Amino acid sequence: MLLFESHVCRVLSVAVVPSQRRHGLATTMMRTAERVAQARGCSGMRLEVNTRNLAAIELYRTLGYKVDGHLPAYYTWGDDAYSMSKPLEAVHTPSAVSSGAAASPA
Numbered sequence: 001m002l003l004f005e006s007h008v009c010r011v012l013s014v015a016v017v018p019s020q021r022r023h024g025l026a027t028t029m030m031r032t033a034e035r036v037a038q039a040r041g042c043s044g045m046r047l048e049v050n051t052r053n054l055a056a057i058e059l060y061r062t063l064g065y066k067v068d069g070h071l072p073a074y075y076t077w078g079d080d081a082y083s084m085s086k087p088l089e090a091v092h093t094p095s096a097v098s099s100g101a102a103a104s105p106a
């Protein structure tokens with residue numbers, strides 16, 4: 001689940017059914033989200049993650065996200081969160097700036 005806020009794309013949640021974990025699905029979803037955000041002109045990704053959620057923290061770290069804040073009692077049940085972010089490179093393709101453009105013939 002993504003939320004586009006001005007030039008930042010916030011990742012609100014990502015989850016993979018337990019039986020399918022560790023097969024790269026979350027990595028694929030996150031990379032796809034980053035491409036979508038780039039195409040919409042976002043300059044960065046942001047997310048919050050429970051400080052106890054070592055699997056998710058490792059996922060984001062391997063994708064290049066850095067911890068840039070510690071949010072005490074961020075969750076309603078009292079757990080802390082880290083805020084993490086990753087800058088995105090600007091893309092300058094016509095399809096990235098012109099949402100109504102027709103696809104080129106193959």
Ligand SMILES: CC(C)(COP(=O)(O)OP(=O)(O)OC[C@H]1O[C@@H](n2cnc3c(N)ncnc32)[C@H](O)[C@@H]1OP(=O)(O)O)[C@@H](O)C(=O)NCCC(=O)NCCS
Pocket residue numbers: 012013014015016017020021022023024025026027028049053054055056058059060062
């Ligand atoms: C976190 C979650 C989305 C990861 O999904 P996934 O499809 O298993 O992740 P990937 O297979 O793409 O893993 C990529 C890398 O992340 C890290 N990682 C993922 N799960 C991990 C775990 N349980 N322990 C340690 N590292 C882990 C590893 O570096 C992994 O690479 P590797 O498998 O080559 O070692 C999944 O565990 C999940 O749905 N958890 C419950 C929901 C959740 O916590 N969501 C995130 C907060 S909203």
